[in-house]
Every structure is written in C-alpha cells, then in structure tokens.
Amino acid sequence: xxxxxxxxxAVLGTIAHPRRLRFTSIVHHLEKVGWRAVPxxxxxxxxxxxxxxxxxxxxxxxxxxxxxxxxxxxxxxLREIGVLIVCVMMAGRSGSAYTAEIGSMKMREEIDALRTMxxxxxxxxxxxxxxxxxxAVPMLTFLGSMAALYGAxxxxxxxxxxxxxxFIERLREAIWLPTFExxxxxxxxxxxxxxxxxxTEGFEVDGSAASLGLKTTASVVKSIFLVxxxxxxxxxxxxxxxx
Amino acid sequence: MTNNPPVISVRDLVVGFGEATVLNRASIDVFExxxxxxxxxxxxxxxVLMRAIIGLLPKRHGTVEVxxxxxxxxxxxxxxxxxxxxxxxxxxxxxFSSLTALQxxxxxxxEYLRLSPRLMDEIALAKLEMVGLRADVRxxxxxxxxxxxxxxVALARALALDPDIVFLDEPTSGLDPIGAxxxxxxxxxxxxxxxxxxxxxxxxLDSLHAVCDRIAVLSEGRVIATGPIEATLASEHPWLxxxxxxxxxxxxxxxxxxxxx
Numbered sequence: 001x002x003x004x005x006x007x008x009x010a011v012l013g014t015i016a017h018p019r020r021l022r023f024t025s026i027v028h029h030l031e032k033v034g035w036r037a038v039p040x041x042x043x044x045x046x047x048x049x050x051x052x053x054x055x056x057x058x059x060x061x062x063x064x065x066x067x068x069x070x071x072x073x074x075x076x077x078l079r080e081i082g083v084l085i086v087c088v089m090m091a092g093r094s095g096s097a098y099t100a101e102i103g104s105m106k107m108r109e110e111i112d113a114l115r116t117m118x119x120x121x122x123x124x125x126x127x128x129x130x131x132x133x134x135x136a137v138p139m140l141t142f143l144g145s146m147a148a149l150y151g152a153x154x155x156x157x158x159x160x161x162x163x164x165x166x167f168i169e170r171l172r173e174a175i176w177l178p179t180f181e182x183x184x185x186x187x188x189x190x191x192x193x194x195x196x197x198x199x200t201e202g203f204e205v206d207g208s209a210a211s212l213g214l215k216t217t218a219s220v221v222k223s224i225f226l227v228x229x230x231x232x233x234x235x236x237x238x239x240x241x242x243x
Numbered sequence: 244m245t246n247n248p249p250v251i252s253v254r255d256l257v258v259g260f261g262e263a264t265v266l267n268r269a270s271i272d273v274f275e276x277x278x279x280x281x282x283x284x285x286x287x288x289x290x291v292l293m294r295a296i297i298g299l300l301p302k303r304h305g306t307v308e309v310x311x312x313x314x315x316x317x318x319x320x321x322x323x324x325x326x327x328x329x330x331x332x333x334x335x336x337x338x339f340s341s342l343t344a345l346q347x348x349x350x351x352x353x354e355y356l357r358l359s360p361r362l363m364d365e366i367a368l369a370k371l372e373m374v375g376l377r378a379d380v381r382x383x384x385x386x387x388x389x390x391x392x393x394x395x396v397a398l399a400r401a402l403a404l405d406p407d408i409v410f411l412d413e414p415t416s417g418l419d420p421i422g423a424x425x426x427x428x429x430x431x432x433x434x435x436x437x438x439x440x441x442x443x444x445x446x447x448l449d450s451l452h453a454v455c456d457r458i459a460v461l462s463e464g465r466v467i468a469t470g471p472i473e474a475t476l477a478s479e480h481p482w483l484x485x486x487x488x489x490x491x492x493x494x495x496x497x498x499x500x501x502x503x504x
Contacts (some may be wrong), residue, residue, distance in 0.1 A: 105339075108335055108337055109334070110340070111340070115296075118322070
C-alpha cells in the first residue's frame, strides 16, 4: 500500500518531467515479461481451452446439449479463465522474478547505492517494471483468450464432431462485446496488483539469502491470492452494473 | 590540518532500531582534506553512523551538517546537489549487477551530466585506470570480477562525479593482505592527488596505521576518542587498551613505528 503511494508520486513526478521516465528500461522489461512469455501463455491457455471443451462435450452429450459447450467455454474463457490463467502465470513467472531481482539488489546494497546517488529506487526500479507488466498482461490476456478459444474449437471439431463453421456461428450467438471487455478491463488492475506485491516483497528482503527465498514465495502466493480476491470484487462490480 | 573547516559535522546523533539504541549522542567531525579512520568493535554501529550521515537511516535526534548545511533542513534539490559532492563505497561494492564495469562507472554521469557517449567512455576509462584497473575490465559484469576488482570499480564509480568527500565502508575487508595494502596505498594516493576528504569505516589495524590522519573510536554508541593514532594508542580507555593492546594490535605497532621514523 505504501508502495502504491510512492508509485503514484513517481508517476506524477515523471508526468511533470517526462524525460525522467526510463523508456529503455520499460522496453527491456516489456520484452522479458511480455514477449518472452508468449509461447508458454499461448500453450497453456490453448490446453485449458481444449480441456474445458473436452470435459464440456463429455458431460453435455449425455443430455444432448453439445451446442452449449461453446457458450460455456466462450463465456468462461473470455470473462474469467483467460485473464486468471495469464495472471497466475505472470505472478509465478514475472512477479517472482521482480521480487528476486529487487531483493538481491537490496541484499547487495545496490538499492542503497542508488539512494546515495540521489535517485529514487521507486522511480528507477519499480515504475518501469510495473508499467511493463500493466502493458504486457492485457496483451497476453488477449492472446491467451484467443488461444483458448482456438483450442476449444479444435476439440469441438475433432472430438465432438462439430464443424468449425458451426462453432464460430455458435460463438457469435453466445458472446457479445462486453463478455470480452469484462476480461480485458480486469487485466491491467490485476497486473498492477502483481507488480506492486512483487516489488514490495522485494524491498522487504533483508541481508540473508533465506529471506530472499521466503519473500519470493510470499510474493507469488500473495499476488495469486490477491488476483483471485480482486476477481471476486470485479464479479460483484460487473454484476452490479449488469455486464 | 585541524585548522581546516569541518566538511562533516555530526552532533548528538541518536539512531536506533525499535527498542535498541545503536548510537547514543555520537558526535564527530571530519575536516577538509583528511582521512578519518572510524573504528569500533563489530556491531558497535560504525556502518550505522555512516549510513545515518548519508541519509540511508533515519535519525532520532541530533544534527548532521555537510559542507556547513544541515541535511535535515534542505529541500530535495539542495540535497541532490550535496549528494553529487560525495561518493560512497559500500562494503560489498554494491555495483549494479545488470551493468558492466564501464556502465557502472558511467551511471552517475548518465544521471547528472549531459555528456556525449564518447566523452563518457573516455572519462569512465580514465577513472578505471585511476583506480589501477586495466581497460579490459570495461565490458565485464560484476559477477565476473574478483572481490578486489569489484572494490576498485566501486571506488571508480564513487569518484565518477569528482566528489569532495568519499565514504568508505570497510574498503579492505575481504581482501588478502597484499590486496589490502595496495588498496590502502590507492586511497592515500587518490586522496592526495584529488584533495579528497575521506571517511573510512574499518577494522583493519594496518589501514589505520598506513593511511589515516586521525582516527575516531566508537564504543557503546558514542565516539569515545578522536585524534592522531599515536595519541589514541596512548589512551587509557579499557576498550581501546584491549583493541590496540591485543595480540593483533601489538603486531602492527612496532612495524608502524619503523616505517614512520
């Protein structure tokens, strides 16, 4: 929470002096947490989509409701599963990396060295990382959702015997734009949560290597829990506004 | 030497963590152009005092004046101006592990000065040479450097903005005796050629004899003695007697006398 305040100050500071924004650093982190995460995200969401579709077909067939598998998968993936899977993967992949990076910098007094040079560690280390994550997660969510739908379509076709044209047509009827928007709106907020938790834990590392391990674990567990809790709040919110 | 004005003046500094009070009304002066060796037992709070002066630890009471201005009374801009006039060498070097040796030395320049990349390369190489490193370390990352080289690169980074004061936190710890002696000599040479004021935290008795103009002794949260090393050696304080009069302390003294006379 304290870091959120410091981050807001850093954001205001860089808005006042745009030259202080570390563009190179943002691009570097964007490549690390965004671009390089694409294969694993696409693969895992593809599989999740395929599994959901297979399970759906298997159960729904007993009462002859094969067609509704598409509804189930599409709504689940676009509203919830897509963004959640991406966030869980990012908490494990990038959140832990952030905590470990900042934590080891703290251990080796690199953070202190930055401070003595008159630089704000939040502006130098946290801001570029959080910006990169906030940009990367929505993009990965989009890719992940598409991959999951692709996986579901493939299973419907090969396992359920549903022609791709029918799948797509059913998809058109099952979802409307807000279904997709609900997932995408959540993505940046969840990214912010992961980034803040990861960096906060990183700063809490003290001198020992054991605390680095503990804090990295805490970072992953806390951010996954908070992402799920946030998802619950969003569910209430979207229900309230009727989306 | 003591006629010079103090560049750092600490009065009645109190620093603590939770219940524990580490520094209890410690006062110390560092005068312009001297090397002050700051000694004390492990855990006595030597590093704490240094970190409180450079603003890494909050103080509970007391004043820290650097270049005659009270650090607590400065605004952000004035404070940054002072921060550019000091360089800090941390105990483990604290080089940025994601940057090469050359980039580490350039880092402060990149933040504060507008220089062309070529000029920055030249200055940074000159700084590396100044601390006795060959140009081929420029592209190496801290993980590829030995402990002594890391300290030298870190010293070059501390000197990057041509500071007036240099803080050294146990510069010779972790170095072998030969490396430590070379490092002491380096500090002495740089201090004389660049006219630096040096605040050196150390427990290395050899360093104290070899390079320090004055020493200050920290015990039980206070500075119990300051002065030239000979005067401090003659002190009757029990902690000092056991520190300098111990087996390791006695081994150093005769050697120091012979080199001095």
